[in-house]
Amino acid sequence: MLQGFLDFISDSANWSGAEGIGNRILQHLAYTFLSLGIATVIALPVGLLIGHTRRGAFLAINTANAARALPTLGLLTLIVLLIGIGRLPVIIALVVLGIPPILASTYAGVSGVDRPTIDAARGMGMTEGEILTKVEIPIALPLIISGLRSATLQIVSTATVAAYVALGGLGRYVIDGLSLRDFPQMLTGAVLVAVLAILLDLAFAGIGRYAVSAGLTGRLRRGTDTKTTTAPATAEASL
């Protein structure tokens, strides 16, 4: 069984062409980043707005909880039956699943900024826009990035399942292998998608480390104790 997998993955014929491993990986990444991009464009501004105004928290928290309970395969099959087979319905499903984690953690990050910090910024004469971009977003960044990370993993995983409703990408090996009772092929798809998920997870962990303002991680701390939101930054970095 394992031998079959090694044969499959080491056979160069399986790596080239439209149905080759290289192309399947690129497809998977393309679906993932397209859906992630659309989900971010929708969820990030809404999360920032809710977090900044602290109105509509109910919406932000509950969409995330409800989305966790939503069976992905059910959503995929439902949307495909309603709209039809093709790439668009699947991308819609992936976007729907990507929105809640981004929305919830953006909201949590921005609304978690200490009140006195914001008051100080306002007292210095910052406009609301400046408070958002110069104070709230930098402080919330660790949580925003962790939201993007959860969304990415959710999308990578669901894009694999979406091969069942005729999407390309690495899930094809799983679904095609299953219908042919070709276990090595299934295993190839499963291992590749697992590796892809881990690599993307590590990439986000790396981004999280570098994107966080040095004033928050304590890298530049001088003497005085700043009791700001160091906790989320370190908590995310340790994952």
Added chain:
Amino acid sequence: MTWVGDNSAMIWDQLREHLYLALVPMVLGLLISIPLGYVATRYSWLANPLVALGGVLYSLPSIALFIVLPAIIGTQVLSSANIIIALTIYAVSLLIRNVIDGLRSVPEDVLQAAVSVGYGTLRRVVTIDLPIAVPVIFAGLRVVTVANISMVSVGAIIGIGGLGELFTLGFQQDFLTPIVVGVVLSLALALLADVLLVGLQRLLTPWARVNSPVKAA
């Protein structure tokens, strides 16, 4: 809606299978992560690697884990054991962090008081540490349970997925009703499980109601 009446026996079976596939891993996850978390608070150098490993395992797509497991542990490819083991892995990956945080939230003076009145380790952990850790552990347990209930249906792709089989059935027959029934039942199951866990937490932590009636986990 006549479809539901005609197929109620099948739907009922799938609902029961779904519940079984989601709840067994939840219980196993708790049984594994509590001792593991205790060991990690005892030998604190273990805590960070364990939480990091949990993070990596949790990032694995479920369908991938369902298929890779048979190759690693030698189960049958189409066995429900794969689903149960995979979901248990997710449960432990997530719960380990909450168990460690929960056990660490026990105040030092409480621990010392327990030791000084003669509590042994096991009795202290069971009657003092764990009850104090309940709110933090339950926060994780609720996430695990709801996530597991929705993840079980992915197993339908390899033929074992409780209510997920309604999705594959509906898709193959180009028929919306089973899918809608499956989604609704799955959501209802998750909601019900969550409500029950909140109730159980309240029963387990009667002091929380006395001190801060509004504080939710």
